[in-house]
Amino acid sequence: MKLHTLFAALVVTAVSLPAFAADTMKIDPNHTYPNFTINHLGFSTMHGRFGSTSGTIVMDQKGNTSSVEVKIVAASIDTGFQKRDDHLRSPDFLNVKEFPEITYKSTKVVFKDTATATVEGNLTMAGVSKPVTLQVNNIKCGPNPFDKKETCGFNGSAKIKRSDWGVKYGLPAVGDDMEIMLEVEAIKG
């Protein structure tokens, strides 16, 4: 009797495990865009984005193994003006040939509810790593209506000072404060 009970408990546990397992998802580079804004000479706010992103997200809303790892190709920066983009890629700013990747790696993810979270992690840019906390909103997971693949998406944002990463050229004419927005979609499997 006791053996049957034990066996039944094991079967139930084995069947239940997938429901609590974390989902490892690959960032969809075609629907993921890191964006930023920065003040230009006090006259206007300049917008830019990076066109090439990859990475992995582990979604574990019931546990504590969630993580975010994003890799951005620094040379994919695009502000809509080629000459400015070339300047931003140069040693004056991102120095993309020496530091080809900008990375963000989480150290802690705390879900406030099913749609919002706080992600603590380290942003590495131009060879410098500093902690940055992302405020994540609009977390939504479900099957993609077109290919039926399990997809999760969210918006993340943070404010940083570029001088903290040693990107100081043009200060204070080009602003120090930057707002970073990460629009992410990730696909399971």
Add this chain to the structure above:
Amino acid sequence: MNELLSQPAVQSSLVPFVTALIASIPFVVTGRRWSGLVVAVGFYVAVYFITSFEFFPLTSTRKLLLCGLVSIVPAMLLDGRRDNGRYVSPAIFILAGAALLWVVWPLVQQAETVMVAVLLAGGGVLYVGGVTVATTALREQPYHAGAALLSLAMGTGAAAVMGASALLGQLALALGSACGAWLLLAVVRPQWVAGFSLTLPAAFLAALIGYSGVVYASLPWYVLIPLALIPILVYAVPQRNELAPWREALRAVMVAAPAAIIAVVVAWKVAGAPPM
């Protein structure tokens, strides 16, 4: 005053020029030896205003500035010796090349093929080593050395700005301004000797900045060709000691400047207007 000193144009021109002039005062007392150090003083004071003298993380630009600083020591040692022998030029070439490799090593490591890595490294060693050695050959001709360095640094700076790196451009223009101050002082005090103290660090820095503009920014590599010819062209024209110092200096500038102008025009045509 702070607002004035934060202007890039002031940092690259007035600051190194005036600093070099002020730094020359002790050499009124000490005389000819090591007078080239006024260029290093003017340049690195400008570097302080441009980059705040931060060295970490050790980026390629910071490595370049460190290499220039270190090069002052062997330059002073060489000027302190009576006879330097025939191995000095090969040694300068090798050391300059090794320093260049250290600066561009991250790119050499990232090169997609061995051929690209070899071209990157080899081209840099040839340019930086060659320009440095060729310019040190002018060390006994103060007006020619000053004119060559003025044109080389100014041409490198203007071309680097076209090549989408205002920072590298600023550094080279600051070097050119300091060299201009030295040339002015040499004209006023004809007993000054260029020596290794002027030619080695200044040529080495100008060459490193130029090559960094090619590999780290968008400066076309062939812009370096006319720049590399500057010390050779100036060396090919014998110094005429019978001319007044200012005339000889002007003559040397007129030989060196066209090559620098060609480099800037080519950079402008290919890379376009400076980033604003």
